[in-house]
Amino acid sequence: xxxxxxLRLREQLSRLRSLPLLRGARLSGELARLQRQLDRIVEESSxxxxxxxxxxxxxxxxPYTLDYVERLLEDWFELHGDRHNGDDAAVVAGLGRFRGxxxxxxxxxxxxxxxxxxxxxxxxxxxxxxxxxxxxMELADRHGFPLVTLVDIPGAYPGLTAEQRGxxxxxxxxxxxxxxxxxxxxxxxxxxxxxxxxxxxxxxxRVLMQxxxxxxxxxxxxxxxxxxxxxxxxxxxxxAFKPDAAHCLELGVVDAxxxxxxxxxxxxxxxxxxxxxxxxxxxxxxFEGVSGEDLRRQRRVRFRTIGQVSAxx
Amino acid sequence: MSERIDVSIEHKHAPPxxxxxxxxxxxxxxxxxxxxxxxxxxxxxxxxxxxHFPVHARERIRQLADDESFAEQAAELRSDxxxxxxxxxxxxxxxxxxxxxxGLGEAIVxxxxxxxxxxxxxxxxxxxxxxxSMGRIVGEKFVxxxxxxxxxxxxxxxxxxxxxxxxxxxxxxxMQLPKTVCAVEDLHDAGGTLISVMAHPTxxxxxxxxxxxxxxxxxxxxxxxxxxxxxxxxxxxREKLPDDFGLAxxxxxxxxxxxxxxxxxxxxxVARLLRLFANGA
Numbered sequence: 001x002x003x004x005x006x007l008r009l010r011e012q013l014s015r016l017r018s019l020p021l022l023r024g025a026r027l028s029g030e031l032a033r034l035q036r037q038l039d040r041i042v043e044e045s046s047x048x049x050x051x052x053x054x055x056x057x058x059x060x061x062x063p064y065t066l067d068y069v070e071r072l073l074e075d076w077f078e079l080h081g082d083r084h085n086g087d088d089a090a091v092v093a094g095l096g097r098f099r100g101x102x103x104x105x106x107x108x109x110x111x112x113x114x115x116x117x118x119x120x121x122x123x124x125x126x127x128x129x130x131x132x133x134x135x136x137m138e139l140a141d142r143h144g145f146p147l148v149t150l151v152d153i154p155g156a157y158p159g160l161t162a163e164q165r166g167x168x169x170x171x172x173x174x175x176x177x178x179x180x181x182x183x184x185x186x187x188x189x190x191x192x193x194x195x196x197x198x199x200x201x202x203x204x205x206r207v208l209m210q211x212x213x214x215x216x217x218x219x220x221x222x223x224x225x226x227x228x229x230x231x232x233x234x235x236x237x238x239x240a241f242k243p244d245a246a247h248c249l250e251l252g253v254v255d256a257x258x259x260x261x262x263x264x265x266x267x268x269x270x271x272x273x274x275x276x277x278x279x280x281x282x283x284x285x286x287f288e289g290v291s292g293e294d295l296r297r298q299r300r301v302r303f304r305t306i307g308q309v310s311a312x313x
Numbered sequence: 314m315s316e317r318i319d320v321s322i323e324h325k326h327a328p329p330x331x332x333x334x335x336x337x338x339x340x341x342x343x344x345x346x347x348x349x350x351x352x353x354x355x356x357x358x359x360x361x362x363x364x365h366f367p368v369h370a371r372e373r374i375r376q377l378a379d380d381e382s383f384a385e386q387a388a389e390l391r392s393d394x395x396x397x398x399x400x401x402x403x404x405x406x407x408x409x410x411x412x413x414x415x416g417l418g419e420a421i422v423x424x425x426x427x428x429x430x431x432x433x434x435x436x437x438x439x440x441x442x443x444x445x446s447m448g449r450i451v452g453e454k455f456v457x458x459x460x461x462x463x464x465x466x467x468x469x470x471x472x473x474x475x476x477x478x479x480x481x482x483x484x485x486x487x488m489q490l491p492k493t494v495c496a497v498e499d500l501h502d503a504g505g506t507l508i509s510v511m512a513h514p515t516x517x518x519x520x521x522x523x524x525x526x527x528x529x530x531x532x533x534x535x536x537x538x539x540x541x542x543x544x545x546x547x548x549x550x551r552e553k554l555p556d557d558f559g560l561a562x563x564x565x566x567x568x569x570x571x572x573x574x575x576x577x578x579x580x581x582x583v584a585r586l587l588r589l590f591a592n593g594a
Contacts, residue, residue, distance in 0.1 A: 016327065032586040154520075158541035158549045162561055166569045168520030170541035177524055184378040195478075195487060196540065198523040217478050217487040217518075222545075227400035227480060240398055241483045253484050264457070300495040307395065307485040308448050 007021075012144030028293050034135050039233035045246050051246055053219060054238050056212035058154075063273070064123075065150045068190070071250070072111040072280075073098055073105065073271035082131025087166060089120045090157070091129030093136035095145070099281055104140035106133045106201055107150035123192075124157035133306075137177050143193050146184040149201040152191035155219060156200075171200040179300055180201035182292025188258060188264075188276060189213040205284040205299050209254040210304040212223075214263050228295045238312035243313075252306055340364050356576045365533050370417070370422045372437035373472055377580050378426035378479070379434060385424035392419060392450045396483045397483030404481040405420050419450045419593055420475070423458040429584035431591065434462035436471040436532065440514070445475035446483040447519055454524060459496040459505070468506035468590055470583055473524045477517025480493045486518070491521040501528075506590045508583060511538050511561070511570070529586055530570045532561035533579070538570070 020090040045053075056062070069076050074094030081087040093106045108125065111117035133149075140147040142148035156167055178185060178201070187204035209215060217223075222228060224237035248254045257285060265272035324549035340347045342364030349446065352358075356376055374383050391408075398404040412418060426466045436458040447455075455471070455566045462469035478486035485567040497507055509527025511520075512538035521540055524530075532538060539546075539559030547554055557563040563572045574582045 154474050156540060156545045160546060160550065160552050160554060163541065163546065164563070164567050166564075166567065168517075168538070169525040169569055171490075171521035171540065172494060172523070172525035175491050175522065176498055178499040179495045194356060196490065199487055200521075201489050203494065214586070215484050215487075217482075217484055218480055223480055224491070229401075237400075240396065240400065241480070242396055243484065248484055251485055253485075253488060259421040299500060303488065304493045306488045306492065307482075 008019045008134050038148050045244055047235070050238050050242065050244045050247075051235050053212050053244040054213055056264045056266075056291065059180040059264060060112075062191055063269045064112075065105075065109045065190070067269055068150060068276060069094075069096065069107070071103065072277045073103075074110075079136060081137065081304060082128045084131055086230075088126050088129030088132060089123045091132055091134050091245060092311055095136075095139070097160075098148070099277075101146075102143075103146045103148055103284075104136045104147045105150070106136050107190075108153040110152065112169050113210050113261070114241075123153050124260050125200075126157050126159070126166040128160045130170040130174040132175055133201050134177050136159060137174075137181060137251060141181045141183050144183055146287075146300075147181065147235060148280055149185065149187040149204065151187060151189045151193050151198045151202050152213075153194045154192050155194035156197035156220075160288070168196075171196045174200040175203045177223040179303075180296065182296055184281055184284060184287035184290070184295055185299070188280065189215050189254070190276070192216075194219060203303065205287060205302070206256070206289055207254045208256050208258050208279050208283065209248055209258040210258045210265060210272075211243045212246055215245075215246060215253060216243040218239055256280045319493060323411065324574070337366075337506060339580065340366075348546050363534065365535055366514065367440055368416060368576075369441060370437045370472075373437050373512075374422065374424075374426070375434060376576070377428055377437075377470070377472070377583060379428065379430065383424050383435065385422060386461060387423060387454050390418060390450050390454060391449050392482075394448070394481075395485055395508065396481070397481070398481040407443060407481070415439055415441045417442055420445045420447070422452050423454050423461075425465070426463070428587060429585040431466045431584060432465070433470045433587055434465070435460050436469060438472060438474045438512075438519075440474040440512075443479065445473075445477035445519070446477060446486070446575075447475060447522075448479035448486050448490045449489065451479070452492045455493050456496040459493075459500040459507075463500050463503040465503050466504070468508055468587055469500060470508045470587075471495065471523065471527070472510045472512055473515040473519050473520040474512045475515060475517075475524075488539045490518050490522040492511075494526065497523050497526045507535070508586050508590075510574075510579065510583070511543040512536055514538070516540065516542060516559075518535070525569075528590070529572075531572050531574050531579075531582065532559060532564060532570045534573055534575055536561040538564050564574055 043301050076096035078094035085249045092109045095104050110123035111120040185204040186206050187202040188208040220234040220238040224233040245257045261268035261271040343362035345361045357368050394404045421438050425438045441582040507527045509530050511532045515538050537559050543558045561573050
């Protein structure tokens with residue numbers, strides 16, 4: 001069962017090994033971590049390990065989008081508002097310099113303390129948030145800058161005004177816009193990749209996932225409530241949904257797993273940011289010289305062929 | 314709508330079936346109860362109060378397409394079980410049961426058709442098949458419908474009735490959102506048209522993907538069209554929700570659909586749109 005994932009990880013390993021040495025001396029640590037991941041995946045993650053990913057992905061001290069922005073981008077200029085209804089603090093968008101070149105960045109943003117958590121609505125975006133993200137996508141495309149999206153959303157906000165302002169349509173149109181871009185798009189799930197709210201900004205040329213992030217069609221609690229008729233069965237639901245990075249890699253949903261510092265990203269923000277930066281830089285490099293038309297076509301093919309079914313039951 | 318259809322009301326408030334659930338032929342709007350043939354003769358719309366009962370995919374195709382014009386495609390595709398999923402029952406068991414009860418291989422039927430002699434591609438969802446949920450095969454068949462429409466340069470008419478992504482396929486079901494979105498974008502790039510008809514219910518992952526990307530969005534009266542259902546919104550926010558929460562009428566009021574079309578007018582409306590998009594041909 002784990003063979004495909006193994007192949008993918010091996011590919012990732014060999015790619016890392018072939019990187020020019022100027023990437024820094026600490027690359028060897030990364031290799032060791034990948035090797036450990038590889039060992040783990042060959043054995044397949046246990047139910048306990050999956051639940052540990054869920055807990056780490058939701059860890060209150062886990063670095064959020066702006067923690068990475070602070071460490072990876074210079075001259076960050078944040079954009080505000082969807083130019084229509086308002087400014088959604090659960091989504092940040094802006095531009096800055098990443099390793100010497102201008103990029104646009106969109107990310108979900110949770111709050112750290114009670115006040116900020118409320119202000120940022122626990123990271124649950126409204127349609128205005130997707131509107132703001134779409135502004136950044138359009139700007140990146142118009143000016144030919146790469147787009148990076150960081151995904152960390154428990155789910156789209158289940159509220160009355162969100163529905164009245166067309167949440168479903170907003171998520172659909174955000175994906176459609178990403179499918180049209182002629183500029184490279186790299187996404188990384190950095191915490192919770194919660195359902196429609198997550199995929200709204202994750203239709204990318206390369207989709208990365210941090211080692212302890214999760215990517216789900218429904219939260220374990222929601223799935224447990226519907227399928228087991230008991231939200232208390234969330235661990236069982238998580239084990240069944242397999243939202244952890246190793247399984248997402250195996251299923252071909254993500255292209256590579258970004259290692260985290262020992263113990264999880266919350267243990268060392270700087271190191272987590274460095275590792276994420278390496279992965280993003282490597283991804284962006286791989287799209288250099290590819291025409292906008294080709295990028296767009298390959299991006300659509302990528303999603304056309306995910307989980308391709310060849311046989312019939 | 315020209316002639317009245319003669320129906321007898323067998324008895325009001327038919328006794329609930331076992332389990333206390335109302336009989337599927339009892340109108341939730343006015344409590345009238347009908348025989349199958351009575352409802353079918355009226356396109357499964359309550360003659361008393363106009364409530365729109367659910368329509369099975371095959372019946373919907375009969376209602377929309379010209380007689381004998383429908384040629385099904387990809388009927389042989391069946392879902393497998395990528396995660397080995399087991400909740401209270403095995404996913405494979407649920408699939409087998411759904412196939413038995415609906416007579417369909419999956420929750421969507423696609424194929425070539427003509428409507429009022431105008432050629433088009435149809436993609437019609439079946440709510441009776443695991444809540445019309447979208448897994449890999451539903452996504453795949455919708456994509457094939459887009460490709461077939463583009464190849465033949467005809468519009469695609471989709472009729473959705475879905476609770477969203479199929480949870481039993483985990484993250485792969487979420488991937489059907491971008492997959493179908495990309496297919497609509499390809500269709501649009503090829504100059505194609507998508508007419509999206511949203512029946513009750515069109516929610517969550519289907520609303521948040523291809524259903525919302527139609528060139529024209531048409532809804533059936535009373536259809537629930539919301540990303541999150543009223544119960545979850547109520548539980549999460551403890552807000553008092555308006556009676557028309559998420560309904561087609563509320564979506565129309567807020568500018569999210571172009572028209573609410575009663576079922577008796579759906580076929581002529583689709584034909585009119587097909588004609589207009591074909592530039593009067």
